[in-house]
Amino acid sequence: MIDRSARRKQIPEPTIARLPIYQRITTELLRGGQTTVSSDQLGRLAGVTAAKVRKDLSSIGSLGTRGSGYDAAALVAGIAATMGAGETWRVAIVGVGNLGRALINTRGFLTRSYNLAALIDSSPDLIGTTVAGVAVQGVEEAAASLDEPIDIGILTLPAHAAQTAADQLIGLGAHSILNFAPAVLSCPPEVRVRYVDLSIELQVLSHYARSAEAGRGGLLSSVGIQPTTAPGSADARGAARRS
Amino acid sequence: MIDRSARRKQIPEPTIARLPIYQRITTELLRGGQTTVSSDQLGRLAGVTAAKVRKDLSSIGSLGTRGSGYDAAALVAGIAATMGAGETWRVAIVGVGNLGRALINTRGFLTRSYNLAALIDSSPDLIGTTVAGVAVQGVEEAAASLDEPIDIGILTLPAHAAQTAADQLIGLGAHSILNFAPAVLSCPPEVRVRYVDLSIELQVLSHYARSAEAGRGGLLSSVGIQPTTAPGSADARGAARRS
DNA sequence: CAATGTGAACAGTTTCACAGCT
DNA sequence: AGCTGTGAAACTGTTCACATTG
Numbered sequence: 140m141i142d143r144s145a146r147r148k149q150i151p152e153p154t155i156a157r158l159p160i161y162q163r164i165t166t167e168l169l170r171g172g173q174t175t176v177s178s179d180q181l182g183r184l185a186g187v188t189a190a191k192v193r194k195d196l197s198s199i200g201s202l203g204t205r206g207s208g209y210d211a212a213a214l215v216a217g218i219a220a221t222m223g224a225g226e227t228w229r230v231a232i233v234g235v236g237n238l239g240r241a242l243i244n245t246r247g248f249l250t251r252s253y254n255l256a257a258l259i260d261s262s263p264d265l266i267g268t269t270v271a272g273v274a275v276q277g278v279e280e281a282a283a284s285l286d287e288p289i290d291i292g293i294l295t296l297p298a299h300a301a302q303t304a305a306d307q308l309i310g311l312g313a314h315s316i317l318n319f320a321p322a323v324l325s326c327p328p329e330v331r332v333r334y335v336d337l338s339i340e341l342q343v344l345s346h347y348a349r350s351a352e353a354g355r356g357g358l359l360s361s362v363g364i365q366p367t368t369a370p371g372s373a374d375a376r377g378a379a380r381r382s
Numbered sequence: 383m384i385d386r387s388a389r390r391k392q393i394p395e396p397t398i399a400r401l402p403i404y405q406r407i408t409t410e411l412l413r414g415g416q417t418t419v420s421s422d423q424l425g426r427l428a429g430v431t432a433a434k435v436r437k438d439l440s441s442i443g444s445l446g447t448r449g450s451g452y453d454a455a456a457l458v459a460g461i462a463a464t465m466g467a468g469e470t471w472r473v474a475i476v477g478v479g480n481l482g483r484a485l486i487n488t489r490g491f492l493t494r495s496y497n498l499a500a501l502i503d504s505s506p507d508l509i510g511t512t513v514a515g516v517a518v519q520g521v522e523e524a525a526a527s528l529d530e531p532i533d534i535g536i537l538t539l540p541a542h543a544a545q546t547a548a549d550q551l552i553g554l555g556a557h558s559i560l561n562f563a564p565a566v567l568s569c570p571p572e573v574r575v576r577y578v579d580l581s582i583e584l585q586v587l588s589h590y591a592r593s594a595e596a597g598r599g600g601l602l603s604s605v606g607i608q609p610t611t612a613p614g615s616a617d618a619r620g621a622a623r624r625s
Numbered sequence: 626c627a628a629t630g631t632g633a634a635c636a637g638t639t640t641c642a643c644a645g646c647t
Numbered sequence: 648a649g650c651t652g653t654g655a656a657a658c659t660g661t662t663c664a665c666a667t668t669g
Contacts (some may be wrong), residue, residue: 394637394638395637396637396638396639397638431639431640433639433640433641433642434638434639434640437638437639437640447646447647448645448646448647449646449647450647
Protein backbone atom coordinates (compact mmCIF):
# COMPACT_ATOMS: atom_id res chain seq x y z
CA MET A 140 0.00 0.00 0.00
CA ILE A 141 1.65 3.15 -1.20
CA ASP A 142 0.67 6.57 -0.06
CA ARG A 143 -2.94 6.86 -1.21
CA SER A 144 -5.28 9.57 0.02
CA ALA A 145 -2.73 11.99 -1.28
CA ARG A 146 -5.18 14.88 -0.94
CA ARG A 147 -3.18 16.88 1.50
CA LYS A 148 -5.25 16.50 4.59
CA GLN A 149 -8.99 16.53 3.92
CA ILE A 150 -10.47 19.91 3.30
CA PRO A 151 -12.62 21.34 6.12
CA GLU A 152 -16.32 21.46 5.36
CA PRO A 153 -16.72 25.24 5.73
CA THR A 154 -13.96 25.64 3.19
CA ILE A 155 -15.68 23.24 0.81
CA ALA A 156 -18.81 25.34 1.06
CA ARG A 157 -16.92 28.54 0.30
CA LEU A 158 -15.02 27.28 -2.72
CA PRO A 159 -18.04 27.50 -5.03
CA ILE A 160 -18.46 31.13 -3.98
CA TYR A 161 -14.90 31.96 -4.95
CA GLN A 162 -15.41 30.07 -8.16
CA ARG A 163 -18.54 31.98 -9.03
CA ILE A 164 -16.94 35.33 -8.31
CA THR A 165 -13.81 34.50 -10.24
CA THR A 166 -15.82 33.31 -13.21
CA GLU A 167 -17.61 36.63 -13.17
CA LEU A 168 -14.33 38.52 -13.05
CA LEU A 169 -12.99 36.43 -15.91
CA ARG A 170 -16.03 37.32 -17.95
CA GLY A 171 -15.21 40.95 -17.24
CA GLY A 172 -11.77 40.47 -18.74
CA GLN A 173 -9.80 40.22 -15.52
CA THR A 174 -7.17 37.49 -15.66
CA THR A 175 -5.82 37.61 -12.14
CA VAL A 176 -7.36 37.93 -8.65
CA SER A 177 -5.86 38.73 -5.28
CA SER A 178 -7.03 37.16 -2.05
CA ASP A 179 -7.92 40.65 -0.96
CA GLN A 180 -10.27 41.31 -3.84
CA LEU A 181 -11.76 37.87 -3.64
CA GLY A 182 -12.32 38.28 0.06
CA ARG A 183 -14.00 41.61 -0.39
CA LEU A 184 -16.37 40.22 -2.99
CA ALA A 185 -17.07 37.04 -1.03
CA GLY A 186 -17.59 38.78 2.28
CA VAL A 187 -14.73 37.03 4.06
CA THR A 188 -11.23 38.01 5.14
CA ALA A 189 -8.30 37.79 2.76
CA ALA A 190 -6.55 35.43 5.14
CA LYS A 191 -9.47 33.05 5.00
CA VAL A 192 -9.40 33.10 1.23
CA ARG A 193 -5.72 32.23 1.24
CA LYS A 194 -6.15 29.42 3.76
CA ASP A 195 -9.08 28.07 1.80
CA LEU A 196 -7.29 28.18 -1.51
CA SER A 197 -4.08 26.81 -0.13
CA SER A 198 -5.97 23.69 0.89
CA ILE A 199 -6.57 22.82 -2.74
CA GLY A 200 -2.96 23.41 -3.70
CA SER A 201 -0.69 26.30 -4.45
CA LEU A 202 -2.50 27.99 -7.25
CA GLY A 203 -1.35 31.51 -6.58
CA THR A 204 1.68 33.48 -7.63
CA ARG A 205 3.34 35.54 -4.92
CA GLY A 206 3.37 39.14 -5.82
CA SER A 207 0.55 39.01 -8.30
CA GLY A 208 -2.27 36.81 -7.03
CA TYR A 209 -4.19 33.90 -8.47
CA ASP A 210 -4.61 33.20 -12.14
CA ALA A 211 -8.36 33.46 -12.58
CA ALA A 212 -8.75 30.70 -15.12
CA ALA A 213 -6.52 28.30 -13.20
CA LEU A 214 -8.40 29.07 -10.02
CA VAL A 215 -11.77 28.32 -11.55
CA ALA A 216 -10.42 25.09 -12.98
CA GLY A 217 -8.79 24.13 -9.71
CA ILE A 218 -11.96 24.62 -7.72
CA ALA A 219 -13.99 22.78 -10.31
CA ALA A 220 -11.61 19.85 -10.02
CA THR A 221 -11.87 19.66 -6.23
CA MET A 222 -15.61 20.05 -6.25
CA GLY A 223 -16.05 17.17 -8.64
CA ALA A 224 -17.37 19.17 -11.55
CA GLY A 225 -16.66 17.68 -14.92
CA GLU A 226 -18.33 14.54 -13.81
CA THR A 227 -22.04 14.19 -14.32
CA TRP A 228 -24.08 13.21 -11.31
CA ARG A 229 -27.25 11.24 -11.51
CA VAL A 230 -29.89 12.92 -9.39
CA ALA A 231 -33.29 11.67 -8.25
CA ILE A 232 -35.87 13.96 -6.75
CA VAL A 233 -38.54 12.54 -4.48
CA GLY A 234 -41.58 14.74 -4.07
CA VAL A 235 -42.86 16.67 -7.04
CA GLY A 236 -44.83 19.28 -5.13
CA ASN A 237 -44.34 23.03 -5.12
CA LEU A 238 -40.79 22.92 -3.95
CA GLY A 239 -39.66 20.00 -6.09
CA ARG A 240 -41.01 21.60 -9.22
CA ALA A 241 -39.54 24.96 -8.29
CA LEU A 242 -36.08 23.46 -7.89
CA ILE A 243 -36.29 21.66 -11.20
CA ASN A 244 -37.24 24.87 -12.92
CA THR A 245 -34.81 27.12 -11.10
CA ARG A 246 -32.08 28.11 -13.47
CA GLY A 247 -28.69 27.45 -11.95
CA PHE A 248 -29.77 24.58 -9.72
CA LEU A 249 -29.59 21.57 -11.97
CA THR A 250 -26.76 22.56 -14.25
CA ARG A 251 -24.97 20.47 -16.86
CA SER A 252 -23.25 18.52 -14.13
CA TYR A 253 -26.50 17.11 -12.88
CA ASN A 254 -28.61 14.69 -14.78
CA LEU A 255 -32.19 14.31 -13.57
CA ALA A 256 -32.30 10.52 -13.63
CA ALA A 257 -35.63 10.08 -11.88
CA LEU A 258 -38.58 12.06 -10.62
CA ILE A 259 -40.45 10.19 -7.96
CA ASP A 260 -43.75 10.84 -6.26
CA SER A 261 -46.36 8.72 -4.59
CA SER A 262 -49.40 10.66 -5.79
CA PRO A 263 -51.34 8.90 -8.56
CA ASP A 264 -52.32 12.34 -9.83
CA LEU A 265 -48.71 13.14 -10.57
CA ILE A 266 -47.42 9.79 -11.74
CA GLY A 267 -47.41 9.77 -15.50
CA THR A 268 -47.17 13.53 -15.82
CA THR A 269 -44.01 15.08 -17.15
CA VAL A 270 -41.95 17.84 -15.57
CA ALA A 271 -39.10 19.44 -17.49
CA GLY A 272 -39.16 16.56 -19.90
CA VAL A 273 -38.88 13.88 -17.24
CA ALA A 274 -41.71 11.52 -16.40
CA VAL A 275 -42.88 11.28 -12.82
CA GLN A 276 -42.81 7.72 -11.56
CA GLY A 277 -43.69 5.77 -8.44
CA VAL A 278 -40.78 4.35 -6.50
CA GLU A 279 -41.07 0.77 -7.70
CA GLU A 280 -41.44 1.93 -11.24
CA ALA A 281 -38.35 4.12 -10.92
CA ALA A 282 -36.36 1.32 -9.34
CA ALA A 283 -37.29 -0.97 -12.18
CA SER A 284 -36.49 1.48 -14.95
CA LEU A 285 -33.16 2.70 -13.60
CA ASP A 286 -30.29 0.76 -15.02
CA GLU A 287 -27.53 2.67 -13.26
CA PRO A 288 -27.50 3.68 -9.59
CA ILE A 289 -28.11 7.32 -8.73
CA ASP A 290 -25.54 9.48 -6.98
CA ILE A 291 -27.56 12.18 -5.26
CA GLY A 292 -31.10 12.12 -3.91
CA ILE A 293 -33.18 15.17 -3.17
CA LEU A 294 -36.11 15.06 -0.78
CA THR A 295 -38.81 17.64 -1.31
CA LEU A 296 -41.75 16.08 0.44
CA PRO A 297 -43.58 16.28 3.77
CA ALA A 298 -41.68 15.30 6.89
CA HIS A 299 -43.68 12.17 7.60
CA ALA A 300 -42.60 10.58 4.32
CA ALA A 301 -38.97 11.63 4.48
CA GLN A 302 -37.38 8.66 6.24
CA THR A 303 -39.02 6.10 4.00
CA ALA A 304 -38.04 8.02 0.91
CA ALA A 305 -34.47 8.39 2.15
CA ASP A 306 -34.23 4.64 2.61
CA GLN A 307 -35.53 4.16 -0.90
CA LEU A 308 -33.03 6.62 -2.33
CA ILE A 309 -30.23 4.76 -0.61
CA GLY A 310 -31.64 1.61 -2.12
CA LEU A 311 -31.29 3.25 -5.51
CA GLY A 312 -27.64 3.86 -4.83
CA ALA A 313 -27.57 7.37 -3.37
CA HIS A 314 -24.57 8.20 -1.22
CA SER A 315 -25.60 11.82 -0.83
CA ILE A 316 -28.95 13.26 0.13
CA LEU A 317 -30.18 16.81 0.13
CA ASN A 318 -33.11 16.93 2.50
CA PHE A 319 -35.64 19.76 2.39
CA ALA A 320 -38.11 17.98 4.62
CA PRO A 321 -38.23 19.21 8.22
CA ALA A 322 -37.17 15.85 9.58
CA VAL A 323 -33.95 14.36 10.88
CA LEU A 324 -32.94 11.36 8.84
CA SER A 325 -31.35 8.24 10.15
CA CYS A 326 -28.95 6.95 7.52
CA PRO A 327 -25.88 4.73 7.46
CA PRO A 328 -22.71 6.71 8.08
CA GLU A 329 -21.37 6.45 4.55
CA VAL A 330 -24.36 8.43 3.32
CA ARG A 331 -23.81 12.15 3.44
CA VAL A 332 -26.92 14.14 4.30
CA ARG A 333 -27.32 17.88 4.05
CA TYR A 334 -30.29 19.58 5.57
CA VAL A 335 -31.96 22.64 4.15
CA ASP A 336 -34.64 23.44 6.65
CA LEU A 337 -36.47 26.53 5.58
CA SER A 338 -38.58 26.94 8.67
CA ILE A 339 -35.47 26.77 10.83
CA GLU A 340 -33.86 29.51 8.77
CA LEU A 341 -36.83 31.75 9.43
CA GLN A 342 -36.83 30.89 13.10
CA VAL A 343 -33.16 31.70 13.46
CA LEU A 344 -33.79 35.06 11.85
CA SER A 345 -36.75 35.63 14.15
CA HIS A 346 -34.54 35.00 17.11
CA TYR A 347 -32.09 37.65 16.03
CA ALA A 348 -34.84 40.03 14.99
CA ARG A 349 -36.13 39.64 18.51
CA SER A 350 -32.76 40.56 19.95
CA ALA A 351 -32.48 43.51 17.59
CA GLU A 352 -35.88 44.67 18.71
CA ALA A 353 -34.86 44.49 22.35
CA GLY A 354 -31.68 46.24 21.39
CA ARG A 355 -33.51 49.23 20.04
CA GLY A 356 -33.95 50.48 23.58
CA GLY A 357 -30.55 49.40 24.72
CA LEU A 358 -27.49 47.82 23.29
CA LEU A 359 -27.00 47.36 19.60
CA SER A 360 -25.16 44.11 19.17
CA SER A 361 -22.64 45.44 16.73
CA VAL A 362 -21.42 48.61 18.35
CA GLY A 363 -17.78 49.12 18.95
CA ILE A 364 -16.73 45.67 20.00
CA GLN A 365 -14.51 44.84 17.09
CA PRO A 366 -12.87 47.71 15.27
CA THR A 367 -12.83 45.76 12.03
CA THR A 368 -15.66 43.38 11.26
CA ALA A 369 -18.82 42.81 13.24
CA PRO A 370 -18.82 39.50 15.13
CA GLY A 371 -21.68 38.50 12.89
CA SER A 372 -22.90 35.21 11.55
CA ALA A 373 -20.74 32.21 10.92
CA ASP A 374 -20.57 32.67 7.21
CA ALA A 375 -20.24 35.31 4.56
CA ARG A 376 -21.26 38.78 5.58
CA GLY A 377 -21.44 42.23 4.18
CA ALA A 378 -18.02 42.96 2.81
CA ALA A 379 -16.70 46.19 1.40
CA ARG A 380 -16.31 48.23 4.52
CA ARG A 381 -13.21 50.14 3.91
CA SER A 382 -10.85 49.94 0.99
CA MET B 383 -29.54 50.95 34.48
CA ILE B 384 -30.24 47.67 36.18
CA ASP B 385 -29.04 44.42 34.79
CA ARG B 386 -30.42 44.31 31.27
CA SER B 387 -29.43 41.70 28.76
CA ALA B 388 -30.06 39.17 31.48
CA ARG B 389 -29.92 36.39 28.92
CA ARG B 390 -27.09 34.50 30.42
CA LYS B 391 -24.42 34.95 27.86
CA GLN B 392 -25.67 34.97 24.29
CA ILE B 393 -26.56 31.64 22.84
CA PRO B 394 -24.16 30.22 20.24
CA GLU B 395 -25.51 30.20 16.71
CA PRO B 396 -25.27 26.44 16.16
CA THR B 397 -27.34 26.00 19.28
CA ILE B 398 -29.93 28.47 18.04
CA ALA B 399 -30.25 26.43 14.87
CA ARG B 400 -30.76 23.20 16.79
CA LEU B 401 -33.37 24.46 19.21
CA PRO B 402 -36.18 24.35 16.64
CA ILE B 403 -35.31 20.72 15.98
CA TYR B 404 -35.66 19.82 19.62
CA GLN B 405 -38.87 21.78 19.72
CA ARG B 406 -40.30 19.95 16.76
CA ILE B 407 -39.39 16.55 18.14
CA THR B 408 -40.72 17.34 21.58
CA THR B 409 -43.97 18.63 20.14
CA GLU B 410 -44.31 15.36 18.32
CA LEU B 411 -43.66 13.38 21.49
CA LEU B 412 -46.19 15.47 23.36
CA ARG B 413 -48.75 14.69 20.70
CA GLY B 414 -47.99 11.04 21.32
CA GLY B 415 -48.87 11.45 24.95
CA GLN B 416 -45.34 11.61 26.34
CA THR B 417 -44.96 14.27 29.01
CA THR B 418 -41.26 14.05 29.69
CA VAL B 419 -38.09 13.70 27.57
CA SER B 420 -34.54 12.81 28.44
CA SER B 421 -31.53 14.36 26.77
CA ASP B 422 -30.68 10.89 25.62
CA GLN B 423 -33.94 10.32 23.79
CA LEU B 424 -33.92 13.81 22.36
CA GLY B 425 -30.39 13.34 21.15
CA ARG B 426 -31.20 10.06 19.51
CA LEU B 427 -34.14 11.57 17.67
CA ALA B 428 -32.28 14.72 16.70
CA GLY B 429 -29.14 12.92 15.58
CA VAL B 430 -26.86 14.60 18.12
CA THR B 431 -25.22 13.51 21.34
CA ALA B 432 -27.04 13.69 24.66
CA ALA B 433 -24.34 15.97 26.01
CA LYS B 434 -24.93 18.44 23.22
CA VAL B 435 -28.62 18.43 23.93
CA ARG B 436 -27.98 19.22 27.57
CA LYS B 437 -25.53 22.01 26.79
CA ASP B 438 -27.91 23.45 24.26
CA LEU B 439 -30.88 23.36 26.59
CA SER B 440 -28.93 24.63 29.54
CA SER B 441 -28.19 27.77 27.57
CA ILE B 442 -31.85 28.72 27.61
CA GLY B 443 -32.19 28.06 31.32
CA SER B 444 -32.58 25.12 33.63
CA LEU B 445 -35.68 23.50 32.30
CA GLY B 446 -34.88 19.94 33.24
CA THR B 447 -35.45 17.94 36.36
CA ARG B 448 -32.53 15.82 37.49
CA GLY B 449 -33.44 12.22 37.61
CA SER B 450 -36.40 12.44 35.28
CA GLY B 451 -35.60 14.66 32.32
CA TYR B 452 -37.29 17.64 30.74
CA ASP B 453 -40.96 18.42 30.99
CA ALA B 454 -42.05 18.27 27.39
CA ALA B 455 -44.57 21.09 27.51
CA ALA B 456 -42.25 23.40 29.42
CA LEU B 457 -39.46 22.62 26.98
CA VAL B 458 -41.53 23.49 23.95
CA ALA B 459 -42.63 26.71 25.60
CA GLY B 460 -39.11 27.57 26.64
CA ILE B 461 -37.72 27.12 23.17
CA ALA B 462 -40.59 29.06 21.66
CA ALA B 463 -39.82 31.92 24.01
CA THR B 464 -36.13 32.07 23.10
CA MET B 465 -36.81 31.76 19.41
CA GLY B 466 -39.16 34.70 19.44
CA ALA B 467 -42.31 32.78 18.65
CA GLY B 468 -45.48 34.33 19.96
CA GLU B 469 -44.58 37.50 18.20
CA THR B 470 -45.73 37.94 14.62
CA TRP B 471 -43.10 38.91 12.12
CA ARG B 472 -43.81 40.95 9.06
CA VAL B 473 -42.25 39.29 6.04
CA ALA B 474 -41.70 40.60 2.54
CA ILE B 475 -40.75 38.33 -0.32
CA VAL B 476 -38.98 39.78 -3.33
CA GLY B 477 -39.15 37.63 -6.41
CA VAL B 478 -42.35 35.79 -7.18
CA GLY B 479 -40.91 33.19 -9.52
CA ASN B 480 -40.87 29.43 -9.11
CA LEU B 481 -39.08 29.45 -5.83
CA GLY B 482 -40.92 32.37 -4.27
CA ARG B 483 -44.28 30.87 -5.06
CA ALA B 484 -43.17 27.46 -3.86
CA LEU B 485 -42.12 28.87 -0.51
CA ILE B 486 -45.35 30.72 -0.07
CA ASN B 487 -47.32 27.57 -0.76
CA THR B 488 -45.13 25.23 1.25
CA ARG B 489 -46.99 24.24 4.37
CA GLY B 490 -44.87 24.80 7.41
CA PHE B 491 -42.81 27.63 6.01
CA LEU B 492 -44.92 30.69 6.65
CA THR B 493 -46.68 29.67 9.84
CA ARG B 494 -48.88 31.76 12.12
CA SER B 495 -45.84 33.62 13.34
CA TYR B 496 -45.15 35.09 9.92
CA ASN B 497 -47.36 37.59 8.25
CA LEU B 498 -46.81 38.04 4.52
CA ALA B 499 -46.80 41.83 4.49
CA ALA B 500 -45.66 42.31 0.91
CA LEU B 501 -44.99 40.38 -2.24
CA ILE B 502 -42.68 42.24 -4.54
CA ASP B 503 -41.61 41.62 -8.11
CA SER B 504 -40.41 43.76 -10.94
CA SER B 505 -42.15 41.91 -13.74
CA PRO B 506 -45.20 43.76 -15.14
CA ASP B 507 -46.69 40.35 -15.91
CA LEU B 508 -46.79 39.49 -12.24
CA ILE B 509 -47.63 42.84 -10.71
CA GLY B 510 -51.31 42.93 -10.03
CA THR B 511 -51.69 39.18 -9.80
CA THR B 512 -52.45 37.57 -6.47
CA VAL B 513 -50.59 34.75 -4.78
CA ALA B 514 -52.00 33.14 -1.67
CA GLY B 515 -54.33 36.07 -1.24
CA VAL B 516 -51.60 38.69 -1.39
CA ALA B 517 -51.24 41.08 -4.30
CA VAL B 518 -47.91 41.27 -6.08
CA GLN B 519 -46.58 44.83 -6.18
CA GLY B 520 -43.64 46.73 -7.57
CA VAL B 521 -41.16 48.04 -5.03
CA GLU B 522 -42.31 51.64 -5.01
CA GLU B 523 -45.89 50.56 -4.77
CA ALA B 524 -45.07 48.31 -1.84
CA ALA B 525 -43.09 51.03 -0.12
CA ALA B 526 -46.00 53.40 -0.46
CA SER B 527 -48.63 50.98 0.77
CA LEU B 528 -46.73 49.65 3.78
CA ASP B 529 -47.58 51.55 6.89
CA GLU B 530 -45.41 49.56 9.25
CA PRO B 531 -41.82 48.47 8.61
CA ILE B 532 -41.15 44.85 7.78
CA ASP B 533 -39.02 42.58 9.96
CA ILE B 534 -37.77 39.91 7.62
CA GLY B 535 -37.05 40.02 3.91
CA ILE B 536 -36.77 37.00 1.66
CA LEU B 537 -34.93 37.13 -1.65
CA THR B 538 -36.00 34.62 -4.26
CA LEU B 539 -34.75 36.20 -7.44
CA PRO B 540 -31.83 36.00 -9.83
CA ALA B 541 -28.40 36.89 -8.51
CA HIS B 542 -27.99 40.06 -10.54
CA ALA B 543 -30.98 41.66 -8.87
CA ALA B 544 -30.20 40.54 -5.34
CA GLN B 545 -28.13 43.42 -4.04
CA THR B 546 -30.57 46.07 -5.19
CA ALA B 547 -33.47 44.17 -3.71
CA ALA B 548 -31.62 43.71 -0.44
CA ASP B 549 -31.03 47.44 -0.23
CA GLN B 550 -34.71 48.03 -0.85
CA LEU B 551 -35.72 45.53 1.82
CA ILE B 552 -33.48 47.28 4.29
CA GLY B 553 -35.15 50.49 3.24
CA LEU B 554 -38.46 48.92 4.15
CA GLY B 555 -37.15 48.21 7.63
CA ALA B 556 -35.78 44.68 7.36
CA HIS B 557 -33.15 43.72 9.90
CA SER B 558 -33.05 40.12 8.76
CA ILE B 559 -32.72 38.75 5.27
CA LEU B 560 -33.03 35.22 4.00
CA ASN B 561 -31.23 35.14 0.68
CA PHE B 562 -31.84 32.37 -1.83
CA ALA B 563 -30.06 34.15 -4.64
CA PRO B 564 -26.57 32.88 -5.45
CA ALA B 565 -24.97 36.18 -4.57
CA VAL B 566 -23.06 37.55 -1.61
CA LEU B 567 -24.83 40.58 -0.18
CA SER B 568 -23.18 43.63 1.19
CA CYS B 569 -25.32 44.92 4.05
CA PRO B 570 -24.76 47.06 7.12
CA PRO B 571 -23.61 44.99 10.09
CA GLU B 572 -26.85 45.28 12.05
CA VAL B 573 -28.65 43.40 9.29
CA ARG B 574 -28.51 39.66 9.74
CA VAL B 575 -28.26 37.74 6.49
CA ARG B 576 -28.68 34.02 6.09
CA TYR B 577 -27.76 32.36 2.85
CA VAL B 578 -29.53 29.37 1.41
CA ASP B 579 -27.59 28.59 -1.71
CA LEU B 580 -29.06 25.57 -3.38
CA SER B 581 -26.39 25.13 -6.02
CA ILE B 582 -23.71 25.18 -3.35
CA GLU B 583 -25.52 22.46 -1.45
CA LEU B 584 -25.45 20.28 -4.52
CA GLN B 585 -21.81 21.05 -5.16
CA VAL B 586 -20.83 20.16 -1.63
CA LEU B 587 -22.60 16.85 -2.02
CA SER B 588 -20.86 16.30 -5.35
CA HIS B 589 -17.55 16.83 -3.69
CA TYR B 590 -18.24 14.14 -1.14
CA ALA B 591 -19.79 11.85 -3.71
CA ARG B 592 -16.56 12.19 -5.59
CA SER B 593 -14.55 11.19 -2.55
CA ALA B 594 -16.88 8.28 -1.91
CA GLU B 595 -16.40 7.17 -5.48
CA ALA B 596 -12.65 7.25 -5.13
CA GLY B 597 -13.04 5.48 -1.83
CA ARG B 598 -14.78 2.53 -3.40
CA GLY B 599 -11.41 1.17 -4.42
CA GLY B 600 -9.66 2.30 -1.28
CA LEU B 601 -10.51 3.85 2.02
CA LEU B 602 -14.05 4.45 3.12
CA SER B 603 -14.01 7.72 4.97
CA SER B 604 -15.90 6.40 7.96
CA VAL B 605 -14.09 3.23 8.84
CA GLY B 606 -12.78 2.66 12.29
CA ILE B 607 -11.57 6.11 13.21
CA GLN B 608 -14.05 6.87 15.91
CA PRO B 609 -15.52 3.93 17.79
CA THR B 610 -18.72 5.82 18.47
CA THR B 611 -20.04 8.21 15.86
CA ALA B 612 -18.75 8.77 12.36
CA PRO B 613 -16.87 12.05 11.95
CA GLY B 614 -19.57 13.13 9.54
CA SER B 615 -21.10 16.45 8.69
CA ALA B 616 -21.27 19.42 10.97
CA ASP B 617 -24.89 18.99 11.84
CA ALA B 618 -27.45 16.38 12.63
CA ARG B 619 -26.65 12.92 11.35
CA GLY B 620 -28.13 9.48 11.39
CA ALA B 621 -28.93 8.73 14.98
CA ALA B 622 -30.17 5.51 16.50
CA ARG B 623 -27.05 3.47 16.38
CA ARG B 624 -27.08 1.47 19.51
CA SER B 625 -29.23 1.70 22.58
C1' DC C 626 7.64 45.28 -3.32
C1' DA C 627 3.31 43.16 -3.49
C1' DA C 628 0.83 39.25 -2.38
C1' DT C 629 0.97 34.21 -1.33
C1' DG C 630 1.47 30.36 1.96
C1' DT C 631 1.67 28.86 6.58
C1' DG C 632 3.06 28.09 11.55
C1' DA C 633 1.37 29.79 15.78
C1' DA C 634 -2.01 32.18 18.66
C1' DC C 635 -6.79 32.58 19.33
C1' DA C 636 -11.78 31.72 19.48
C1' DG C 637 -15.79 29.04 19.37
C1' DT C 638 -17.93 24.31 19.76
C1' DT C 639 -18.13 19.81 21.10
C1' DT C 640 -17.06 16.11 24.07
C1' DC C 641 -15.97 14.27 28.46
C1' DA C 642 -16.57 13.25 33.09
C1' DC C 643 -18.58 13.89 37.15
C1' DA C 644 -20.67 16.54 40.93
C1' DG C 645 -25.29 17.65 42.34
C1' DC C 646 -30.39 17.15 42.53
C1' DT C 647 -34.67 14.63 42.84
C1' DA D 648 -30.53 5.15 40.84
C1' DG D 649 -31.21 8.19 37.16
C1' DC D 650 -30.48 12.19 34.62
C1' DT D 651 -29.38 17.10 34.49
C1' DG D 652 -26.03 20.93 34.59
C1' DT D 653 -21.44 22.37 33.96
C1' DG D 654 -16.38 23.06 34.48
C1' DA D 655 -12.35 21.36 31.99
C1' DA D 656 -10.22 19.11 28.07
C1' DA D 657 -10.12 18.33 23.24
C1' DC D 658 -10.98 19.73 18.86
C1' DT D 659 -11.95 22.46 14.73
C1' DG D 660 -11.84 26.52 12.35
C1' DT D 661 -10.33 31.51 12.10
C1' DT D 662 -7.15 35.26 12.58
C1' DC D 663 -2.58 37.00 12.88
C1' DA D 664 1.90 37.93 11.53
C1' DC D 665 5.62 37.19 8.86
C1' DA D 666 8.97 34.59 6.14
C1' DT D 667 9.03 33.59 1.31
C1' DT D 668 8.94 34.20 -3.45
C1' DG D 669 8.11 35.94 -8.25
